Amino acid sequence: MLSFEQALEKLLAAAQPVEEIRRVPLMAAAGRVLAVAQHSTVAVPPLDNSAMDGYAVRTADITAAGVCLPVSQRIPAGTVGAELKPGTIARIFTGAPIPEGADAVIMQEYCEQGEGGVVVNQVPQVGQNVRRAGEDIAIGSEILPAGIKLRPQEIALAASAGLPELPVYRRVRVGVFFTGDELVQPGEPLPPGAIYNSNRYALRTLLEGLGCEVRDLGAVADNLEATRDAMRRAAADNDLVITSGGVSVGEEDHVKPAVEAEGKLDMWKIAIKPGKPLAFGEIRKEGGHAWFIGLPGNPVSAFVTCLMVVRPFLLRLQGLSSVMPRVLNLPSASVWSKPDPARLEFLRARIDEQGAVELFRNQGAAAVPSLCWSDGVVFNPPGQTIAVGDTLRFASFAELLA
């Protein structure tokens, strides 16, 4: 058996970011992966400006509270004032540039109308309520590193530096299909011995959520010719082909022989639960190959291995530099007395209001409700029992599915 770390190491050693890079308008860049680091060609803010509505002053003119000074100009945001005459103050608004000669802004709450001017009821400090040019973004500085997924906040940062478009990696294309004579689609009647094809729905929505273009070939007849044909079609336009089922030791399935006939296959046993059997390989196509990953058929196994094993591989194809989920150390609210002696368990769990981890009672490899009830998974090392209060390593679905 491979350890979880060994399996990831092998996968990540194979994965390279897709080669094509395209420039897309900023508005279309959310959710994409930035291919080239970005630097700001402007300072933000561009000029020293006021953080408050009030009066721009020369601090030397106001050595005691109660001084009355004439207002020599008015500076709304979007305009640039003249040099501030000594012995005067300037009406100024939030975001407006500080006039030459002024070195502080007094909030209007500390000022009142006086005879022939404004009475200032505060002694200002130099720099008070002044936002310095470049204090948020220095000109020429790197604002976005390559290899990050662009969220609304990164789009905002690019916009504030005036960038109209960004270079992103092309979306990764994944072909999926499903074999198994027992599978029927939701909406169809369920004959004896049949089950609904839930993996199709799980994997397709999960992969789309991770930013992939998914080509879904649907259910494929359970014979070698149809499976080989589906492998070729799934590989043709795509970077990666994913199937579920037929990777264990049974003889009924055609996924393994189809991949062997159309490319190369490596059968792995990974010391994880759920999700021990996994097929990794490649399918030949014009000009190269598509990667192949065969997930186990059990619905929870397929879902969890897709998140824990396929996801890092996929993120690397997408061009992301950080591919492992953040793991938090949290106290357990549950007991776990029957750990697997040899495999790392991914236990479905949720976080209670105290921030403690509760384990779902049914950790079976087919129990889809465990995924819905949970907020994420606990990484439980082989043979480790759990008592209330023990520290658990937890990764959240909120992060794994985004």
Ligand SMILES: Nc1nc2c(c(=O)[nH]1)N[C@H]1C(S)=C(S)[C@@H](COP(=O)(O)OP(=O)(O)OC[C@H]3O[C@@H](n4cnc5c(N)ncnc54)[C@H](O)[C@@H]3O)O[C@H]1N2
């Ligand atoms: N003798 C052994 N038997 C099994 C072993 C083993 O080591 N020795 N491993 C077990 C483990 S672990 C898993 S996981 C499964 C994986 O089996 P396969 O990947 O070959 O999957 P199938 O046999 O095709 O299906 C397993 C299970 O999942 C259901 N299934 C399949 N596809 C779907 C789908 N699209 N949607 C919903 N459910 C699906 C299928 O009906 C079976 O119930 O093997 C164990 N056996």
Ligand code: MOO
């Ligand atoms: O470990 Mo299998 O993946 O039982 O479900």
